[in-house]
Amino acid sequence: MKFIIFRMEIKRNLKTFIIWSSAVCGMLFLGMLFYPVINADGLLTQMDALFENPMMKGLLGAFGADVSALGSLMGFYVTYNSIYNVLLGCIFASILAGNLLSREEADKTAEFLFTRPVSRNSIFISKTAVLFTYITFLSILFFIVSIIAFEAVKGDSPRRLEISDREKTLVIEQIKKYPENIYTAFNLTEDSFAEYSLTYASRLMKGSASELKEMNLDINEMNNLIEEAMESPEDFFKSALDNPEDYMPMFGIQPEGRDEFLQNVRGEQEEYQTMKDSFYTMPDLFIQFFDENPELALSQFETVPGSMLEAISVLDLPVDFEKDIFMKYSIRRLAVLCLYIYLLLLCIGCIVLFVSLLVNRGRSVLGPALGLVFFFYFLNSISALAAEFSPAAAVIGMVSPFTWMDSDITSASYRLSLPRVVTFLVVSSAALFGANRRLAIKDILV
Amino acid sequence: MENLKDGPILQTRNLTKSYGKSRGIIDVDIEVFPEEIYGFIGPNGAGKSTAIRAILGLIFPDSGDVRLFGEDGLKNGADVRRRIGFVPSDLNFYDGLNVRQLLNYSADFYGDRSRSRIDGYAERLKLDTRRKIDDLSLGNRKKVAIIQALLHRPELLILDEPTSGLDPLIQSRFYEILREEQSRGCTIFFSSHTLSEVERLCSRVAIIREGRIVKTGQIDELRRINMKRFRLLFRKGVSVSESDLGNVKELTFTEGGAEGLYTGDVKELMSRLAKLPIEDAVIEDPGLEEIFMHYYQDSGVEE
Numbered sequence: 001m002k003f004i005i006f007r008m009e010i011k012r013n014l015k016t017f018i019i020w021s022s023a024v025c026g027m028l029f030l031g032m033l034f035y036p037v038i039n040a041d042g043l044l045t046q047m048d049a050l051f052e053n054p055m056m057k058g059l060l061g062a063f064g065a066d067v068s069a070l071g072s073l074m075g076f077y078v079t080y081n082s083i084y085n086v087l088l089g090c091i092f093a094s095i096l097a098g099n100l101l102s103r104e105e106a107d108k109t110a111e112f113l114f115t116r117p118v119s120r121n122s123i124f125i126s127k128t129a130v131l132f133t134y135i136t137f138l139s140i141l142f143f144i145v146s147i148i149a150f151e152a153v154k155g156d157s158p159r160r161l162e163i164s165d166r167e168k169t170l171v172i173e174q175i176k177k178y179p180e181n182i183y184t185a186f187n188l189t190e191d192s193f194a195e196y197s198l199t200y201a202s203r204l205m206k207g208s209a210s211e212l213k214e215m216n217l218d219i220n221e222m223n224n225l226i227e228e229a230m231e232s233p234e235d236f237f238k239s240a241l242d243n244p245e246d247y248m249p250m251f252g253i254q255p256e257g258r259d260e261f262l263q264n265v266r267g268e269q270e271e272y273q274t275m276k277d278s279f280y281t282m283p284d285l286f287i288q289f290f291d292e293n294p295e296l297a298l299s300q301f302e303t304v305p306g307s308m309l310e311a312i313s314v315l316d317l318p319v320d321f322e323k324d325i326f327m328k329y330s331i332r333r334l335a336v337l338c339l340y341i342y343l344l345l346l347c348i349g350c351i352v353l354f355v356s357l358l359v360n361r362g363r364s365v366l367g368p369a370l371g372l373v374f375f376f377y378f379l380n381s382i383s384a385l386a387a388e389f390s391p392a393a394a395v396i397g398m399v400s401p402f403t404w405m406d407s408d409i410t411s412a413s414y415r416l417s418l419p420r421v422v423t424f425l426v427v428s429s430a431a432l433f434g435a436n437r438r439l440a441i442k443d444i445l446v
Numbered sequence: 447m448e449n450l451k452d453g454p455i456l457q458t459r460n461l462t463k464s465y466g467k468s469r470g471i472i473d474v475d476i477e478v479f480p481e482e483i484y485g486f487i488g489p490n491g492a493g494k495s496t497a498i499r500a501i502l503g504l505i506f507p508d509s510g511d512v513r514l515f516g517e518d519g520l521k522n523g524a525d526v527r528r529r530i531g532f533v534p535s536d537l538n539f540y541d542g543l544n545v546r547q548l549l550n551y552s553a554d555f556y557g558d559r560s561r562s563r564i565d566g567y568a569e570r571l572k573l574d575t576r577r578k579i580d581d582l583s584l585g586n587r588k589k590v591a592i593i594q595a596l597l598h599r600p601e602l603l604i605l606d607e608p609t610s611g612l613d614p615l616i617q618s619r620f621y622e623i624l625r626e627e628q629s630r631g632c633t634i635f636f637s638s639h640t641l642s643e644v645e646r647l648c649s650r651v652a653i654i655r656e657g658r659i660v661k662t663g664q665i666d667e668l669r670r671i672n673m674k675r676f677r678l679l680f681r682k683g684v685s686v687s688e689s690d691l692g693n694v695k696e697l698t699f700t701e702g703g704a705e706g707l708y709t710g711d712v713k714e715l716m717s718r719l720a721k722l723p724i725e726d727a728v729i730e731d732p733g734l735e736e737i738f739m740h741y742y743q744d745s746g747v748e749e
Contacts, residue, residue: 116552
């Protein structure tokens with residue numbers, strides 16, 4: 001075949017494509033221009049505390065918005081764009097897919113098409129190729145317009161530390177090579193130990209909540225203790241030794257255990273002091289802290305560009321290392337997101353194509369097609385909200401292709417995951433196969 | 447090709463298709479031989495379009511088979527359809543295209559030479575190829591349907607009510623084209639609900655009624671039906687009795703006139719009418735349904 005049907009269908013759907021892609025790209029671009037405005041004076045970063053409120057998070061999560069992500073440009077991008085533009089794209093994909101074959105019957109043009117000297121299989125392939133072509137174009141446009149929008153607003157956006165595992169390993173290697181330089185590189189003083197060690201302890205505790213429970217310790221009380229200790233470890237030990245009665249109940253120690261408790265506290269105090277003294281001479285301790293929480297050592301460079309130059313030179317890190325970890329946006333991760341969006345649009349398109357063939361005589365398929373998209377979309381949102389309360393709700397959400405996407409673009413280790421890609425491809429091919437089988441045996445009634 | 451000369455170009459055996467309600471066809475057997483114009487007549491809703499759709503592979507029969515050019519029409523659909531031209535009864539085309547774009551699109555399916563024939567046919571049928579499909583009248587739409595079926599010089603033309611909506615001049619040009627196609631070697635399957643049209647063109651016919659073929663045979667047999675519907679308006683104050691009219695059925699007297707069905711030689715009717723005091727007379731072909739009601743019931747042919 002000389003792509004006769006393909007060319008005609010591309011031409012016939014061009015107008016729809018232009019309208020929808022302009023809408024999607026226009027909203028994508030204009031929406032990004034809002035970011036510098038609402039982020040004036042770092043407003044969003046200051047509001048982090050508000051976004052940490054679980055009620056607020058859940059409420060906004062229901063609309064597909066992870067608001068805590070708004071503090072960074074990419075976070076804003078994915079939050080904003082997951083609300084409107086992917087949905088718009090899906091609506092386009094479903095209108096296109098719904099129209100391709102079933103509108104031939106509704107408009108009574110099917111008698112013309114299906115009496116041409118071509119097999120139904122090749123009609124199906126041509127029509128599907130049109131669907132794939134336009135979805136591919138839309139995804140590429142989406143990617144390009146996103147980059148343009150990022151470039152347009154990145155000057156007014158905060159930079160965020162996003163360190164990947166690979167970069168973390170690189171820093172640790174360099175620290176091991178130049179252990180004596182870490183103190184200049186990360187501005188460590190004798191007092192830094194308190195912050196590093198207690199942050200480390202706090203994170204360890206969060207990671208072992210179940211063990212704490214077994215020991216009958218209240219996690220909130222423990223956190224309060226660590227916060228108190230962080231202000232001044234010396235004062236904390238002193239206060240524990242002076243008034244052990246205030247602290248003993250937290251550990252479930254009866255009054256008769258007072259002496260033993262005091263002895264333990266003294267032991268801890270001594271150990272703390274030894275570690276603190278050796279912190280300045282033993283890089284291993286720092287590496288351990290860094291490995292657990294690299295953000296703590298690096299966040300001091302976040303606000304001032306160029307502040308990391310000394311660290312880069314003394315640790316012999318790559319020249320662009322500061323740019324690599326303090327990014328305003330990452331093209332690689334954007335590309336991954338756009339690939340997911342592409343797979344999502346294809347999947348929705350294939351499912352709607354299949355559904356459109358179940359309808360006889362080309363009764364309007366637009367309603368069911370849009371309904372399906374909204375159903376999937378809200379199923380995803382609602383199950384995400386409900387999952388905060390019951391993990392079982394997340395399972396229900398798995399039905400929706402929107403759930404198969406990973407939009408955690410703010411994570412430095414964001415990449416395509418094979419199971420997700422396979423899920424998309426398997427479902428899309430199954431829908432296509434079903435649609436093809438269905439068309440092969442369908443009565444064309446006009 | 448040669449060995450097909452003897453066999454039928456189009457053949458259906460026990461073709462049966464039912465959907466939902468009463469619409470459908472039951473055990474339709476049709477045989478159309480090379481270079482004949484075969485009439486397929488029946489009242490509206492009798493199953494003509496259903497049979498044609500099954501022949502073209504648009505719908506799949508519940509049972510029975512379709513052979514086109516000696517091949518299985520359902521299995522080799524694409525190859526077989528290349529040799530067929532089809533004029534549907536009720537055809538819509540893609541909005542937004544103009545006539546030439548649509549005809550070019552259709553022609554492209556069949557090969558390079560099809561496009562070059564567009565202008566000739568458009569001129570003969572008086573169709574302006576620059577007009578938008580959306581703005582076309584029913585008649586002009588029909589012209590587009592006819593032209594797209596002819597462009598690739600098909601070996602078999604399947605026409606479903608092709609003349610509805612065409613004005614008489616274009617109709618006669620269309621018949622002229624059909625005769626040319628026939629003399630070129632084309633076989634024509636002509637579906638219609640108008641008896642006189644089929645009489646003029648076809649050599650053999652199949653009559654379908656309520657989904658079944660009730661009669662097949664030479665057109666001459668149909669001619670013998672020879673039934674006319676007449677309406678008379680009498681002069682004021684004059685009355686006419688039934689015996690004055692001869693062999694009439696369903697005679698009903700209306701205010702100042704009468705109407706009914708006449709079977710027999712039209713000349714005899716004319717001479718009888720000439721003697722009567724009438725003001726006005728209309729003599730026309732009755733509807734097919736009427737013919738079936740009276741002719742087939744009376745002559746004992748199965749329903």
